[in-house]
Structure formats: structure tokens, C-alpha cells
Amino acid sequence: MKRQLRFVDNLLEKNRIRQEEQKFVVEGPHLVAEAENLIDFVLYSEELPLVAKLKKKGLNCFKVTKKQFADVSQVETPQGVLAVVNKRKFELEDIVGVINPMIVFCVGIQDPGNLGTIIRTADAVSASGVILSRGTVDLYNSKVIRSTMGSMFHLPIVQIGSVVEVLQQLKKQQVRVIATAGQAPKSFFEVDFKRSSAIIIGNEGSGLPADILGLADEVVSIPMPGRAESLNAGVAASIMLYEAVKQRKYARKN
Structure with a gap:
């Protein structure tokens, strides 16, 4: 779990890491749902219907404490779910x-x-x-x-x-x-x-x-x-x- 949390933190803080890994972070149920087909893994602190749906699809979903989630969250009022997603590639x-x-x-x-x-x-x-x-x-x-x-x-x-x-x-x-x-x-x-x-x-x-x-x-x-x-x-x-x-x-x- 610590590895996933550290990876999320690095993606959020460092553009270089986002470029190297070709991944980025989306937070909140709406954005996670929009990015569903691009998800690498999910971190969540709340048992939301969206999380249950993503688990059923076989996606990697890792539960963290509310404090752990708040530490990496980029918003004032965390909504309990974020995802690391793959960048889309267009020419x-x-x-x-x-x-x-x-x-x-x-x-x-x-x-x-x-x-x-x-x-x-x-x-x-x-x-x-x-x-x-x-x-x-x-x-x-x-x-x-x-x-x-x-x-x-x-x-x-x-x-x-x-x-x-x-x-x-x-x-x-x-x-x-x-x-x-x-x-x-x-x-x-x-x-x-x-x-x-x-x-x-x-x-x-x-x-x-x-x-x-x-x-x-x-x-x-x-x-x-x-x-x-x-x-x-x-x-x-x-x-x-x-x-x-x-x-x-x-x-x-x-």
C-alpha cells in the first residue's frame, strides 16, 4: 500500500514522473468514472458504488485510511476515491x-x-x-x-x-x-x-x-x-x- 501511495504522490508532484510513466491521477467519483477505461489502479477510503463496480471489473482497488487518503488528496474536501490512469495518445x-x-x-x-x-x-x-x-x-x-x-x-x-x-x-x-x-x-x-x-x-x-x-x-x-x-x-x-x-x-x- 505504501508503494501505491508514494507513486500517487510522485505523480501529483512531479511532471517528470508523469512523463516517464505516461500516467496521471484523477480524483473524485465523476473523474474516476470518466477515466474508467484508462485506469491502472484505484485508491479509496470510502465504500462507494463506483468502487464496487470497478472491483467487479477486476481492476486493482486498494483501500486506505481516511488520513492516508487526505494526505495525498488535492482537494479541500476529499471524496474518498482516486485513480492512477494511463495517458491517451493522439497524433x-x-x-x-x-x-x-x-x-x-x-x-x-x-x-x-x-x-x-x-x-x-x-x-x-x-x-x-x-x-x-x-x-x-x-x-x-x-x-x-x-x-x-x-x-x-x-x-x-x-x-x-x-x-x-x-x-x-x-x-x-x-x-x-x-x-x-x-x-x-x-x-x-x-x-x-x-x-x-x-x-x-x-x-x-x-x-x-x-x-x-x-x-x-x-x-x-x-x-x-x-x-x-x-x-x-x-x-x-x-x-x-x-x-x-x-x-x-x-x-x-x-
């Missing part, structure tokens, strides 16, 4: 190679809540997938995982190295690259999202670098007639994704 082609893709590309997003919101919204609108650049907050950070509310298991998510190379590949495959910049004169309402599109969302503070903006097919802003100076990255991505959904699925037919 860029899994996202780009679908018919008429709608893609979200996160470049340098730092806030776990923002990334979780973007993934959850991408799932809600049935986006083709999410691409994460190097320098974006770790997808397997416990705060990111919780804020996705399970959506990270519903669509392909790919972590990449060179942003420029991926943008060039998108353009080769006729995917239009839509970049966001606060002062751009063109509104995102003017974009034709019915075509294959990738929406690029930049760092919360500095936005997108000039070389990335230079590779975009269109650079647009979100109109803000009120007094707010900016929107956070999660909100900005959500607004644009729902404009894409409106155009693709709910536009009036003349």
Missing part, C-alpha cells in the same frame, strides 16, 4: 484529418483554470480537438484536470513542440488559422467559421508573438464596447467557439 492527424475540422490551438496558456475552461468548451461545441504548445500549463496538472470536468477524456488533445511547424502543416491541409489580438481592427464576427478553422489563443498576459500573428490567415479581436480592458483566455476562446457553432449549425437558411 496531430487525429485532429486535423477529420472532415471540416474546428480546432483550438493554445499557445502559452498559463492558468490551469483557463486551459480547463477551453477544453471543456471545446468538448461542449464538439470541436475536432485541442492543440497545446510547449510552454502551456501541463495538461495533467491536477487543477487543469478538475477544471475540465471530464472533458479531457472526450476529445483528442495533442501536445506539440514547434508552433510554426504545426501552423504550416495546418495551412497545407487547408485549415484557416484565426489568431486573436486585442487591437486587431477586424472583429471575429466577420470570420467565416463554416470553413476548416483553427482558433489560436495566446498567453494571458503577452498574447501571441509577432511571428505567430504573421502566419495567421486572419487576425481578429473580440469587440468590447464596455469598460473592461480584456477578457481572460478561457472566456475569449469560448466566445469564438460558440460563434463558430452558431455559423455551422444554427445559421438561418435564406
Whole structure:
């Protein structure tokens, strides 16, 4: 039991271990249920119906004391079950190679809540997938995982190295690259999202670098007639994704 507890603690604390083992930790009945087909083993302190179900499936389930569970838990009020799960593996082609893709590309997003919101919204609108650049907050950070509310298991998510190379590949495959910049004169309402599109969302503070903006097919802003100076990255991505959904699925037919 001590070995499993130590392994969980290492996965939670060290990105290097998560990368080496290709595993991560989810906590709480909802997330454990979402990850059911990826589970390596389960730790639990409460005899929950979910635990009984996982035991029936033959999964390794180890009971620990409430104190032991609380010591590794990442939440203020532990719910008595967590699981070590295997990472899913996707390639860029899994996202780009679908018919008429709608893609979200996160470049340098730092806030776990923002990334979780973007993934959850991408799932809600049935986006083709999410691409994460190097320098974006770790997808397997416990705060990111919780804020996705399970959506990270519903669509392909790919972590990449060179942003420029991926943008060039998108353009080769006729995917239009839509970049966001606060002062751009063109509104995102003017974009034709019915075509294959990738929406690029930049760092919360500095936005997108000039070389990335230079590779975009269109650079647009979100109109803000009120007094707010900016929107956070999660909100900005959500607004644009729902404009894409409106155009693709709910536009009036003349």
C-alpha cells in the first residue's frame, strides 16, 4: 500500500514522473468514472458504488485510511476515491484529418483554470480537438484536470513542440488559422467559421508573438464596447467557439 501511495504522490508532484510513466491521477467519483477505461489502479477510503463496480471489473482497488487518503488528496474536501490512469495518445492527424475540422490551438496558456475552461468548451461545441504548445500549463496538472470536468477524456488533445511547424502543416491541409489580438481592427464576427478553422489563443498576459500573428490567415479581436480592458483566455476562446457553432449549425437558411 505504501508503494501505491508514494507513486500517487510522485505523480501529483512531479511532471517528470508523469512523463516517464505516461500516467496521471484523477480524483473524485465523476473523474474516476470518466477515466474508467484508462485506469491502472484505484485508491479509496470510502465504500462507494463506483468502487464496487470497478472491483467487479477486476481492476486493482486498494483501500486506505481516511488520513492516508487526505494526505495525498488535492482537494479541500476529499471524496474518498482516486485513480492512477494511463495517458491517451493522439497524433496531430487525429485532429486535423477529420472532415471540416474546428480546432483550438493554445499557445502559452498559463492558468490551469483557463486551459480547463477551453477544453471543456471545446468538448461542449464538439470541436475536432485541442492543440497545446510547449510552454502551456501541463495538461495533467491536477487543477487543469478538475477544471475540465471530464472533458479531457472526450476529445483528442495533442501536445506539440514547434508552433510554426504545426501552423504550416495546418495551412497545407487547408485549415484557416484565426489568431486573436486585442487591437486587431477586424472583429471575429466577420470570420467565416463554416470553413476548416483553427482558433489560436495566446498567453494571458503577452498574447501571441509577432511571428505567430504573421502566419495567421486572419487576425481578429473580440469587440468590447464596455469598460473592461480584456477578457481572460478561457472566456475569449469560448466566445469564438460558440460563434463558430452558431455559423455551422444554427445559421438561418435564406
